[in-house]
Structure formats: C-alpha cells, structure tokens
Amino acid sequence: MSQNRRDFLKTVAAIGTSAGALSALSPNKVKAKSPENLSEERMGVLVDATVCIGCRKCEWACRGAHDIENGNIQDYADEKVFETNRRPDYDNLTIVNRYESSDEKLSNVKLQCMHCDHPACVSACIVGAISKKKNGSVVWDTDMCIGCRYCMVACPFQIPAFEYHKALDPKIVKCDFCDERTMEGKLPACTAICPVEALTYGKREDLLIEAKRRFKNNPDRYYQHIFGEHEIGGTSWLYIADKDLAGTVFPKLDNRTAPGVSESIQHGLFAYFVPPVAVYALLGGIMWLTKDKKKTEGK
Amino acid sequence: MEHPHKPTPLTKKFFTPWVIVLAAIALNGILFLLARFVFGIGAVTNLDNQYPWGIWIGLDVAAGVALAAGGFTTAAIGHIMHNDKYESIIRPALLTALLGYTFVAVSVMVDLGRWYYIWHPIIMWNGNSALFEVGICVMIYLTVLYIEFLPIVTERFIGRVNLPGILSRFNKLVNTFLIKLDKGLDKTMFIFIIAGVVLSCLHQSSLGTLMIIAGPKMHPLWQTPILPLLFLLSAIAVGFPMVIMESLTASRSFGLKPETEVLNSLSRFIAPLLGIYLIAKIGDMVIRETFVYLSELNSTTILFGIEVVIGVIVPLRMFMSPAVRESTKGLYIASMLVIFGIVMNRFNNFITAYNPPYALDSYMPSIGEISVTLGFIAIEILLYRLFVKIFPVISIPAKKSLSKTKFAIRGAAK
Numbered sequence: 001m002s003q004n005r006r007d008f009l010k011t012v013a014a015i016g017t018s019a020g021a022l023s024a025l026s027p028n029k030v031k032a033k034s035p036e037n038l039s040e041e042r043m044g045v046l047v048d049a050t051v052c053i054g055c056r057k058c059e060w061a062c063r064g065a066h067d068i069e070n071g072n073i074q075d076y077a078d079e080k081v082f083e084t085n086r087r088p089d090y091d092n093l094t095i096v097n098r099y100e101s102s103d104e105k106l107s108n109v110k111l112q113c114m115h116c117d118h119p120a121c122v123s124a125c126i127v128g129a130i131s132k133k134k135n136g137s138v139v140w141d142t143d144m145c146i147g148c149r150y151c152m153v154a155c156p157f158q159i160p161a162f163e164y165h166k167a168l169d170p171k172i173v174k175c176d177f178c179d180e181r182t183m184e185g186k187l188p189a190c191t192a193i194c195p196v197e198a199l200t201y202g203k204r205e206d207l208l209i210e211a212k213r214r215f216k217n218n219p220d221r222y223y224q225h226i227f228g229e230h231e232i233g234g235t236s237w238l239y240i241a242d243k244d245l246a247g248t249v250f251p252k253l254d255n256r257t258a259p260g261v262s263e264s265i266q267h268g269l270f271a272y273f274v275p276p277v278a279v280y281a282l283l284g285g286i287m288w289l290t291k292d293k294k295k296t297e298g299k
Numbered sequence: 300m301e302h303p304h305k306p307t308p309l310t311k312k313f314f315t316p317w318v319i320v321l322a323a324i325a326l327n328g329i330l331f332l333l334a335r336f337v338f339g340i341g342a343v344t345n346l347d348n349q350y351p352w353g354i355w356i357g358l359d360v361a362a363g364v365a366l367a368a369g370g371f372t373t374a375a376i377g378h379i380m381h382n383d384k385y386e387s388i389i390r391p392a393l394l395t396a397l398l399g400y401t402f403v404a405v406s407v408m409v410d411l412g413r414w415y416y417i418w419h420p421i422i423m424w425n426g427n428s429a430l431f432e433v434g435i436c437v438m439i440y441l442t443v444l445y446i447e448f449l450p451i452v453t454e455r456f457i458g459r460v461n462l463p464g465i466l467s468r469f470n471k472l473v474n475t476f477l478i479k480l481d482k483g484l485d486k487t488m489f490i491f492i493i494a495g496v497v498l499s500c501l502h503q504s505s506l507g508t509l510m511i512i513a514g515p516k517m518h519p520l521w522q523t524p525i526l527p528l529l530f531l532l533s534a535i536a537v538g539f540p541m542v543i544m545e546s547l548t549a550s551r552s553f554g555l556k557p558e559t560e561v562l563n564s565l566s567r568f569i570a571p572l573l574g575i576y577l578i579a580k581i582g583d584m585v586i587r588e589t590f591v592y593l594s595e596l597n598s599t600t601i602l603f604g605i606e607v608v609i610g611v612i613v614p615l616r617m618f619m620s621p622a623v624r625e626s627t628k629g630l631y632i633a634s635m636l637v638i639f640g641i642v643m644n645r646f647n648n649f650i651t652a653y654n655p656p657y658a659l660d661s662y663m664p665s666i667g668e669i670s671v672t673l674g675f676i677a678i679e680i681l682l683y684r685l686f687v688k689i690f691p692v693i694s695i696p697a698k699k700s701l702s703k704t705k706f707a708i709r710g711a712a713k
C-alpha cells in the first residue's frame with residue numbers, strides 16, 4: 001500500500017512539474033514579434049460607403065485583372081444579386097453588398113481582403129507562404145502552399161477562399177491588392193474603374209487624414225469612425241460609412257492584433273528551446289533517480 | 300511478481316464476424332477516399348470557405364492525437380519512473396500510439412488540398428505558426444515511435460530469420476544485422492523514450508494553441524489563452540483510460556484473462572489526473588467569467604454540458620470509487636466515458652466552438668467525411684489485430700516463472 005502511494009505521488013509530482021514547466025511561461029510574457037517590414041509608406045484604400053452607387057464595375061474590373069472570366073460589364077448593373085449577402089470567392093475576389101443603413105436608406109459596400117497590418121493569415125500559414133509587403137499588400141506564394149486552409153481558420157474577416165472543386169492543384173485565392181498593377185505604377189483595377197471615387201488609393205497615413213477631413217466637412221453624412229484604423233491592429237483598407245459597420249458588415253473586433261496571443265504562447269513554449277530542453281533534462285533526471293533507487297533497494 | 304507475463308504473438312485466428320464488419324466499414328471509407336482524390340475535397344466533404352476545417356481535422360487529427368496519448372503516458376510511468384509492474388501495458392500502448400499517429404499523418408494528408416506538398420514544412424519554416432509546430436513535432440514523434448517499436452521487431456525475428464528461396468542464403472547476415480541493431484537500440488533507447496515524452500507534451504499542447512488565432516470566431520466557452528494547457532492535461536488524463544479500454548477489449552476479444560491487477564493500479568491515477576484537468580478548465584471559466592454563457596440553453600451549451608458532465612465529472616466520480624476500479628465492467632465504462640469526453644472536447648473545440656462571421660448555416664459532416672473517419676478507425680483496429688498476431692505485443696501469463704527476459708526493460712539504462 002505504502003509502495004502504491006509512493007508510486008502515485010512520484011508520478012503525479014513528475015507529471016505536474018513537467019506540465020508546470022510548460023505552462024509557467026504564461027502568455028503575454030513573451031512579446032509577439034511584429035512584422036519586420038511594416039512600412040510607414042504602406043498604401044491603402046479608403047472606401048466611402050456613402051459614395052458607392054453599387055454599380056459593381058469594380059467586380060468586373062477585378063476579375064479582368066486576375067484572369068477570371070468576367071463577361072459583359074452591362075450585366076453587372078443587375079441589382080438582383082443584392083438580394084443575397086455574398087462573400088468573396090475563388091472566382092470573385094471582391095464583391096459589393098447592399099445593406100440597410102441608419103435611416104432605412106440602402107447603402108453599398110465593397111468587400112475584399114483587408115490587407116491587415118498584423119495579418120492573422122501570415123502568422124498562421126504553416127509554410128510561411130503568405131507575407132505582408134512594404135507596399136501594404138498581403139500576398140502569397142501558391143507554389144509553397146500545401147492547402148491546409150489554416151489561413152482561412154485564422155482570418156478574422158473570413159477572406160481567403162479555396163478551390164474546393166479542384167482535385168489537383170487547388171489554390172488559395174483572395175484579393176492581392178493588384179500587386180502586379182501597383183508595382184507598374186497603375187492603380188488597383190477596382191479603384192481605377194470606380195466611376196464615383198468611392199475608392200481612394202493612397203498612403204494609409206494620408207487616407208486617415210482624408211477620412212477625418214470628410215468627417216469634419218460633412219459631420220451629418222458620417223458615423224464618425226474609421227473602420228480599420230485600429231481594428232485588429234489596423235488594416236490597409238479603411239472604411240467610412242453613415243453607420244457603424246462593426247457588427248453588421250464586419251464582425252465586431254477589438255484592437256489587439258489577431259496573431260498576438262497565439263504568437264506569444266507559441267514563442268513562450270519554445271523560447272530559445274529552453275522549455276523543451278528543461279523538460280527533457282527533468283525526465284532524464286527522474287529516469288536516473290528511479291533507476292538508482294531500484295539498484296540500492298537490491299534485487 | 301505472482302503472474303509473470305511475457306509478450307507473445309497471439310495465435311487466435313484473424314477472421315471473426317466482427318472483423319468482417321470492420322472490413323466492410325474500412326472498404327466503404329476507402330471508396331470515399333478514392334472519390335476525394337479523384338474529384339477533390341469539395342466533392343466529398345461539406346467544407347466551404349466559411350468552414351475550412353471539419354471532422355477530418357477535429358476528430359481524425361485532434362482527437363486522434365489525444366487518444367494516442369497512452370503511448371507517452373505509459374512510457375513516462377513505466378520506463379522513466381521505472382515502474383516494472385506496468386511493463387505489460389507499455390507495448391500495447393506503444394502499438395496504439397504508433398498506429399494512431401500513423402493515421403493522424405494519413406488524415407492530415409487526406410485533408411490537405413495540395414497533399415503532395417506535405418513535406419513542405421520540413422524545409423519551409425514559420426515559427427509563428429502553431430500548425431507548423433504541431434506538424435514538425437508529429438513528424439519527429441512518429442519517427443521516434445517507429446524506433447521505439449523496432450526492438451519488438453528484432454525480438455520477433457532474431458534467430459528466426461527465414462527468407463524465402465534464394466534469399467535464404469542471407470538469413471545469417473540479416474540475423475547478425477538484427478542482433479547488432481538490437482544491441483545499438485538497447486543502449487540508446489532511453490534517449491528516444493525521453494524524447495518521445497517531451498515531443499508529446501509539446502505537440503499535445505500546441506494542438507491547443509491552434510484555434511487561439513481564430514480569436515472571436517471561437518465561442519468563449521472554449522476560447523482561452525490556456526487552451527494549450529487544457530489540451531495537455533486532458534491528453535495526459537485520457538492516456539490511461541485508453542490503455543485500460545484497449546487492454547480489456549483485447550483480452551475479451553482474444554479470450555485472455557484481463558490483467559485486472561495492473562489495470563486497477565493504473566486506474567488509481569485517473570481520478571487525480573482528471574481532477575487537475577477539471578480544476579484548470581473550471582478555474583479558467585471562473586476567472587474569465589464565461590460561465591454566464593451557460594445561462595442560455597442552445598446546442599452549443601448542451602454540447603458543452605455533455606462534454607464536461609458526462610465526459611469528465613461522471614467518470615471522475617467513478618474512478619474515485621474503489622468498487623468501480625475493482626470491477627472490470629466499472630473500469631470499462633468509466634474509461635469509455637473519459638475517452639468520450641476527450642473526443643467531445645476536441646470536437647467541440649474545432650467544430651462546435653467555431654463560428655465563422657458570415658456563415659449562413661452551420662457545418663454538418665457529410666456522409667463522405669463520416670465514412671472516411673469510420674473507415675480509418677476500422678483499419679486501425681484491424682491493423683492492431685494483425686500486429687498483435689505477428690509481433691510480441693500482448694503479454695500472456697507464462698508457464699513458469701522466467702527470469703527477467705532480455706527484452707523486458709527496454710530503454711532502461713542498465
């Protein structure tokens with residue numbers, strides 16, 4: 001009996017210590033790394049939902065710029081699509097939805113990847129295929145992608161789409177901020193085509209100033225909040241509208257970066273490999289001690 | 300020891316009516332698997348852009364890893380703490396872990412859209428990604444498990460190498476090689492055993508880190524920064540119940556006497572281990588005040604209730620009772636409940652708790668997904684049955700008292 005109890009205590013103590021060693025490094029002690037190249041110069045787009053007329057020309061242009069069959073631009077005037085709440089998908093990287101705004105007026109809002117400043121998708125990707133570029137765009141390397149879809153699990157805006165219909169070489173697809181076009185000095189396709197300047201392309205810093213200027217000049221027109229200025233650590237795409245978009249068009253998000261907690265834990269568990277090595281040493285020690293004990297007890 | 304046990308290949312016949320049923324389930328799963336590879340993930344599953352992960356990750360991978368925890372918990376108690384009396388359960392637990400992890404790897408591959416790039420994480424690293432950590436640890440641990448199993452293979456074949464036909468002239472050579480290999484393994488095994496336990500602790504907890512990045516998309520009843528700790532504690536708690544359940548099932552199925560004595564003393568650990576897990580889980584809820592969500596009655600809170608009450612509290616109470624621990628039936632039922640509770644927990648964490656912001660309806664696994672999951676379980680059981688017939692895994696009472704067999708205390712630095 002006493003033998004049993006001792007075994008038991010020994011075991012629990014050992015398991016307890018090893019678990020303790022793992023958890024001792026509580027989250028938030030280790031600071032999460034911020035993306036190395038979060039540039040002051042990063043670009044963004046200011047979306048003014050009070051201006052957008054819902055012509056969906058941006059959808060047409062976006063498809064065209066990404067080699068997706070985009071058909072006839074006239075067909076996009078059909079307003080039937082607004083009956084359903086659509087989401088970006090592999091064959092439509094941006095979509096325009098209609099929503100009911102404050103005084104039962106109808107407003108339109110264009111949605112796509114937000115190009116977060118601290119993107120959850122970048123932090124999550126198992127092979128590091130996704131990256132945030134200096135110019136603000138969040139892009140990915142399809143050749144690296146293994147199709148695990150963890151980026152989709154991680155994204156707070158549920159943006160990355162996956163080509164589920166393909167058996168071979170299915171791809172992760174999302175808005176790439178027209179990376180090729182902007183590198184050639186062109187505007188993103190949607191921004192270039194927008195007939196009413198609902199979309200403004202520019203340095204993120206300047207866009208924030210511009211948004212605040214509009215708030216000041218037209219206080220009645222706007223709900224005075226720039227969605228994306230601080231949400232989830234900030235996004236490159238910024239939204240202003242006549243009502244609060246959080247909780248309707250966008251999920252309600254706080255200002256902490258999405259990967260923050262996860263990365264602190266991850267780095268806590270692996271801080272310079274100290275915890276794993278410590279557990280290893282601890283277990284090795286227990287193995288030695290119990291072995292010696294058996295010898296001295298004789299038999 | 301009163302009943303010296305020695306691991307021996309079993310001689311019972313392979314086919315029974317149950318085996319045929321399992322084979323049918325396996326075949327059905329394989330058909331859907333073929334469909335997945337020919338027509339793509341979308342054709343077989345109910346996954347979409349809102350619900351990128353389903354039961355292939357939530358059950359096959361997450362629950363699979365947890366249920367294979369018997370491997371490292373028995374290694375810790377038997378080898379690392381040198382508790383010789385648990386000798387007889389280490390090999391069955393090792394075999395389950397080996398099969399379990401092999402199928403975890405296979406399931407990951409099935410779920411990967413671009414499965415032929417499964418090796419990418421070996422050379423493309425992202426230290427920020429919890430999934431990367433899980434992937435690498437599981438890969439290394441799987442290798443360690445195979446190394447730990449090698450001595451059982453050498454034990455089976457040393458002195459019995461009998462290659463067919465012309466190859467038979469190599470018999471002696473192979474035998475010498477096996478003996479050399481066995482000696483080498485004998486000396487170094489302790490390194491692998493400790494590594495196995497460390498790697499297990501690491502990825503069991505990192506598996507919990509996985510869903511943290513989903514942030515507010517995950518229901519607050521489950522979303523907590525201590526998820527890694529909860530995953531580790533629950534994995535440790537489910538290790539022994541798994542071993543007990545398997546041992547009882549195996550003895551019944553092969554008509555052996557259940558090893559009541561060993562299982563009984565093993566079962567004494569379960570209540571405290573479950574208790575620690577429960578305290579961590581409830582404590583966390585109290586601190587974060589998430590119990591307020593329990594005031595609503597909906598499918599989410601019901602699933603939570605089932606997980607915690609039937610899957611943790613009831614078996615915890617059962618394992619505290621000596622009467623339950625001494626009866627084979629009691630042990631079996633209580634162990635099954637713990638296993639059920641942990642499977643529910645993994646399911647809840649990865650599926651129930653996950654509420655994508657724009658989903659119109661919730662995810663239900665498709666027939667194809669369920670078929671593949673059941674098929675894998677069936678194949679695992681069949682392989683287990685096959686392995687214990689080929690290799691000395693299960694201990695059966697020896698005729699006369701043997702001196703400690705050479706292969707008994709594997710890994711103990713002698």
Ligand code: SF4
Nearest residue numbers: 113114116120121155
């Ligand atoms: S919105 Fe989603 S996909 Fe786009 S950068 Fe942010 S986390 Fe990544």
Ligand code: SF4
Nearest residue numbers: 125145146148149151
């Ligand atoms: S699906 Fe591709 S891009 Fe997304 S996390 Fe996995 S490997 Fe990275």
Ligand code: SF4
Nearest residue numbers: 052053055056058194
């Ligand atoms: S092109 Fe401009 S106005 Fe037309 S739907 Fe797109 S954002 Fe709105």
